[in-house]
Amino acid sequence: MNFSSFKVFDIRCLFVFLSIVTINGLPAQGADLEEIAVDDVLDTLVGTASDSFPAGSGGVSLSEFSGYLEVKPRLYLRDRNSFFNDEQMLATAELELEFSLAGTVTGYVRPQLLVDVVDDNFQRFELFEAYLTYEQESWDIRLGQFVENWGIADTFNPLDILNRRDLGVSLLDSVRLGETGVRGRWLWTGGIVGEPTVAVYFLPRFQITRFAPDRQRLGLGSSDFAFDEKRGVEPTDRQEHFYALRFQSTFNLSVLNADFQLVAAKGPDRNPFVTQLNTAALAPVYYGNRMIGAGVRAVPDFTGTADFLTGVALKLEMAYHSPYKFDDTPIPALDSYLSYVVGFDRVFYTILSDRDELTLTVEFAGEAGVSRAESLAFSRPFSRDIITRVLWQAGNFSRSSLELRGIYDLDNDEHVVEGTATTSLLRWHEDLKVELSVLYINPATDQQGAFSQLPDNTSVSVTLRFDF
Amino acid sequence: MEKFKLFLLRITLLLVICLAQRVTVASAQTTAPVFSPEDVRVYGKQLVVHSDNVLHGWKDEVVSGEMRLYDASRRSTLRAFRRISLERFGKGDKSIIKFTAPADIKGVSALNYENSGSIDDNWLYLPAIKKVRRISGANNTASFQGSEFTYEDLNDLDPDEYEWRFVEEAAIEINNELTDVFKIEAKPTYRDTAYSRLVLYLSKDYWYQTKVEYFDKSGTHLKTKIASRWQQFHGRFWRPLQVDMSNHLTGKKTILSFNHYYVDLSQYVSKKTGEKRKNLKEDLFTKRALVK
Numbered sequence: 001m002n003f004s005s006f007k008v009f010d011i012r013c014l015f016v017f018l019s020i021v022t023i024n025g026l027p028a029q030g031a032d033l034e035e036i037a038v039d040d041v042l043d044t045l046v047g048t049a050s051d052s053f054p055a056g057s058g059g060v061s062l063s064e065f066s067g068y069l070e071v072k073p074r075l076y077l078r079d080r081n082s083f084f085n086d087e088q089m090l091a092t093a094e095l096e097l098e099f100s101l102a103g104t105v106t107g108y109v110r111p112q113l114l115v116d117v118v119d120d121n122f123q124r125f126e127l128f129e130a131y132l133t134y135e136q137e138s139w140d141i142r143l144g145q146f147v148e149n150w151g152i153a154d155t156f157n158p159l160d161i162l163n164r165r166d167l168g169v170s171l172l173d174s175v176r177l178g179e180t181g182v183r184g185r186w187l188w189t190g191g192i193v194g195e196p197t198v199a200v201y202f203l204p205r206f207q208i209t210r211f212a213p214d215r216q217r218l219g220l221g222s223s224d225f226a227f228d229e230k231r232g233v234e235p236t237d238r239q240e241h242f243y244a245l246r247f248q249s250t251f252n253l254s255v256l257n258a259d260f261q262l263v264a265a266k267g268p269d270r271n272p273f274v275t276q277l278n279t280a281a282l283a284p285v286y287y288g289n290r291m292i293g294a295g296v297r298a299v300p301d302f303t304g305t306a307d308f309l310t311g312v313a314l315k316l317e318m319a320y321h322s323p324y325k326f327d328d329t330p331i332p333a334l335d336s337y338l339s340y341v342v343g344f345d346r347v348f349y350t351i352l353s354d355r356d357e358l359t360l361t362v363e364f365a366g367e368a369g370v371s372r373a374e375s376l377a378f379s380r381p382f383s384r385d386i387i388t389r390v391l392w393q394a395g396n397f398s399r400s401s402l403e404l405r406g407i408y409d410l411d412n413d414e415h416v417v418e419g420t421a422t423t424s425l426l427r428w429h430e431d432l433k434v435e436l437s438v439l440y441i442n443p444a445t446d447q448q449g450a451f452s453q454l455p456d457n458t459s460v461s462v463t464l465r466f467d468f
Numbered sequence: 469m470e471k472f473k474l475f476l477l478r479i480t481l482l483l484v485i486c487l488a489q490r491v492t493v494a495s496a497q498t499t500a501p502v503f504s505p506e507d508v509r510v511y512g513k514q515l516v517v518h519s520d521n522v523l524h525g526w527k528d529e530v531v532s533g534e535m536r537l538y539d540a541s542r543r544s545t546l547r548a549f550r551r552i553s554l555e556r557f558g559k560g561d562k563s564i565i566k567f568t569a570p571a572d573i574k575g576v577s578a579l580n581y582e583n584s585g586s587i588d589d590n591w592l593y594l595p596a597i598k599k600v601r602r603i604s605g606a607n608n609t610a611s612f613q614g615s616e617f618t619y620e621d622l623n624d625l626d627p628d629e630y631e632w633r634f635v636e637e638a639a640i641e642i643n644n645e646l647t648d649v650f651k652i653e654a655k656p657t658y659r660d661t662a663y664s665r666l667v668l669y670l671s672k673d674y675w676y677q678t679k680v681e682y683f684d685k686s687g688t689h690l691k692t693k694i695a696s697r698w699q700q701f702h703g704r705f706w707r708p709l710q711v712d713m714s715n716h717l718t719g720k721k722t723i724l725s726f727n728h729y730y731v732d733l734s735q736y737v738s739k740k741t742g743e744k745r746k747n748l749k750e751d752l753f754t755k756r757a758l759v760k
Contacts, residue, residue: 042530042730042733042736042745045530045531045532045550045552045728045730046530046552046748046752064575066571066574066575068571137749137751138751140756147598148598149597149598149599151599176598185756187751187754187756189750189751189754195754195755197755197756250589252583252586252589254586257583257586257587257589257602258602259602297601297602298602299587299590299602299603299604299605301586301587310604310660311604311607312604313601313602313603313604347603347604347607349607349609349610350609350610354611354718355610355611355614357607357610395611395613395614396614397537397539397543397545397614399570399572399573399614424570424572426545430545430546430570431570431571431572433572467570467571467572467574468571
């Protein structure tokens with residue numbers, strides 16, 4: 001959704017919410033925080049109310065207020081012809097508001113405005129999340145637009161199918177969009193099988209994937225074929241409904257402690273099939289997916305017998321997908337396939353100083369039961385890839401860090417390396433950070449790799465970010 | 469004769485432990501136990517076990533505080549946090565710590581289950597990626613959020629995981645005040661430690677460590693921890709509202725201070741309802757609570 005087509009309903013919701021909070025949530029003038037009852041302080045610390053802003057007479061109080069402002073110029077090293085807008089200057093403002101209503105209902109709103117200063121065709125206003133949660137001791141229910149991360153692995157998550165993505169902002173880390181629906185969740189503590197949680201999801205409203213506009217750097221259109229989102233084929237009526245059941249628990253054995261989850265879901269797939277629908281335009285065609293999957297993240301306890309496993313977390317994530325076409329959808333036949341990631345994280349301490357730490361991640365992502373060509377056709381680049389990540393955190397005042405991430409496609413000899421250095425600019429403000437990022441892409445030469453189908457998006461960016 | 473002495477010692481220890489749990493709260497934390505100081509190793513452990521017993525029974529804790537980190541040139545930076553804890557005597561405590569400042573780590577939370585006899589369960593919630601991750605607990609010697617405290621320093625001392633030696637009774641000066649203490653030496657017997665030994669100064673008034681000196685593996689005096697601004701809760705539990713940790717090798721220092729501290733919530737009356745509050749329940753210490 002771009003800014004101009006931002007739905008009136010969403011604006012009204014935001015306005016009503018802000019009005020309620022402004023009228024009821026802010027502290028009375030001259031309120032002495034020292035006089036706040038022990039009740040309020042305790043409730044806040046325990047996490048059930050607010051001390052920053054004592055509850056008003058209407059029973060609505062703002063408990064958290066945060067966000068960030070960011071400016072990110074991004075320079076692509078290989079320009080295309082003048083038809084395209086190749087450089088970017090992304091300016092972002094994001095807000096997070098948490099509030100409580102009458103003690104038992106909590107709310108959360110997270111809107112974001114993103115504008116490309118050098119490309120007036122690229123703007124976003126997203127209400128990523130706007131939901132209410134009613135919470136009881138052993139169950140809760142959430143209603144509204146929300147984002148969840150079901151994944152266990154680092155870069156690619158076969159299980160993480162809930163939220164659709166914005167594919168126009170970042171090449172490797174696409175942004176999760178909020179999904180509108182309801183979630184009911186039941187929890188048990190202290191049981192013999194750890195801490196089981198069962199969650200059911202129902203999303204009645206279909207959400208489209210966001211793409212970059214035609215001339216933007218990550219746009220799918222070219223001088224030969226325009227990308228026309230409006231010609232896309234979307235599910236209608238009941239086909240657009242998404243259902244999911246998720247079970248999570250923990251278990252402790254003598255050799256390891258672990259979290260595991262089982263997920264079953266049915267509904268529109270996260271990614272559409274992009275195809276040429278007429279002679280002059282590409283368009284997204286959506287299709288459905290039945291998925292059943294499982295994931296485990298385990299910490300071994302081999303202290304004394306296998307010290308090299310100390311500090312290791314093992315990961316396994318796998319999902320069986322059975323895609324299906326919606327009525328009269330103009331796409332080829334769909335094959336079922338198994339998607340999986342297996343790997344580990346290993347943390348090392350005191351590398352260069354007495355307080356730094358380094359996290360090494362190694363993962364293998366693959367698909368079974370489907371051809372490489374079909375994986376690519378359906379925008380699934382991780383069919384046989386090795387993913388490595390090294391994150392070094394200095395542990396200094398500036399909270400400096402250096403991250404290197406590499407993805408190597410074994411089938412096409414294609415690889416991507418991203419390096420990111422981050423530090424706080426304490427000289428000016430503790431909450432001001434700068435980030436330098438370099439993305440190097442070595443696409444396959446035979447046009448069969450995921451990145452060889454796009455222009456060379458090797459880029460350098462510098463981000464200035466202020467958190468509040 | 470030796471066997472008889474040992475028998476008497478055991479009986480005395482048993483009686484003291486029973487008494488420590490049954491006597492009136494006020495006297496339990498002020499009365500020094502009658503132990504035999506003849507064997508300095510046994511006596512050292514007796515004192516620490518007694519301290520452990522006196523401190524036991526707090527049920528739950530809710531605190532907010534801040535850590536100010538100083539470098540050698542006295543530049544400083546701040547980390548603010550909230551913490552809730554649940555005592556589970558004999559089974560291992562549970563706690564959640566949530567950072568509230570600086571802004572870029574606001575909302576980062578950690579859940580810890582201490583597991584007696586096996587590795588702890590640890591989870592970390594990172595709001596930026598909206599993911600709760602189980603993480604390895606094998607980081608005893610790592611710095612806690614860039615401070616002079618390691619995770620090892622923040623853990624309670626388990627009497628069974630050290631060799632103890634009573635050194636002397638002394639009066640030490642902390643913040644211009646003399647405090648009567650038992651000076652006890654402790655040598656860790658577990659593997660994942662940064663220290664060869666610790667020297668504890670156990671307050672006779674609070675039965676709490678008012679000062680701890682840490683010696684690294686080469687025997688060098690590495691750090692000193694000093695607890696101050698003591699506050700008593702419900703006539704029984706003493707807690708320091710400030711803990712300073714100084715690194716003598718680097719000149720760096722961390723001051724941990726608390727601005728709200730509540731012990732055993734059932735002792736507080738709710739002004740809203742006029743009734744006593746309830747203690748924290750186990751279902752607050754779950755991954756669901758971590759995400760809040």
